[in-house]
Amino acid sequence: MAQEAVIARLDQEVNDFVNRTLMFKEDAWTKNRCRAFVLQHRQNTRYRNSVLKLKVATNCPIWDIKIDIIEACAQEIIADNEYGGGQAHWQILEDLGVSIGMDRDEMQAATPSAATQLSWDAWAGLMTNSHWLLGLIGNTCTERVNVPGYGTGGTKEFGWFGNMRGIWKEIWELDDSKLNFFKLHTEADIEHSELGWRTVGEYAAELHLEDEVVEACRRNLVVWENYLNGICHLGDSMD
Ligand SMILES: [Fe+2]
Ligand SMILES: [Fe+2]
Secondary structure, eight states, X not given: OHHHHHHHHHHHHXXXXXXXXXXXXXXXXXXXXXXXXXXXXXXXXXXIIIIIHHHHHHXXXXXXXXXXXXXXXXXXXXXXXXXXXXXXXXXXXXXXXXXXXXXXXXXXXXXXXXXXXXXXXXXXHHHTSSOHHHHHHHHHTTGGGGSTTSSSHHHHHHOHHHXXXXXXXXXXXXXXXXXXXXXXXXXXXXXXXXXXXXXXXXXXXXXXXXXXXXXXXXXXXXXXXHHHHHHXXXXXXXX
């Protein structure tokens, strides 16, 4: 019962985040916002999974959870043999960029925008120096949005990337084979976010961290809001 209560509060935080963040609005996507997403999110995935999330693994004393965190990171930055055909997620995103006409050299030379850099610095405060259970919520809270049920409209029906898949398909007239970045996340992120949600369910009460995990979720999602709104603003500046 206490478990269900804390999970319900986390779900409420995710729902509020989806409802207030620019990128989840209907008609949020323009071609330049798509380009900005590729440029920033490729870097973000590499940084979060090679630095921030691994610090949470370092801080976690429970072997099986530590290994699950490292395995999820490895799928993102080294190779995803389960959902990604052996490519890392950032490579699949880079290929998506090529599919929409972007230059691979330009993607590889991209640097973090001010909003992205600020977000990394803020996440460092929330994820690297906190109790591992609070860090784990930082690792997984936004992957949760890929599970259907949060927000409204297409995001609620298909999950975040499930919905984006249809939108990008239409904007760029891509066929399904080019849209694997979104498809794989619908599957991989159910697993990645379950790691966070299930573990919080199991340990929050035992560790007396119920209020703290909800607050950590809220604060991490404020940073995600800054990061994702920053992508929209960067895209708009390219119009
Ligand atoms: Fe990923
Ligand atoms: Fe993931």
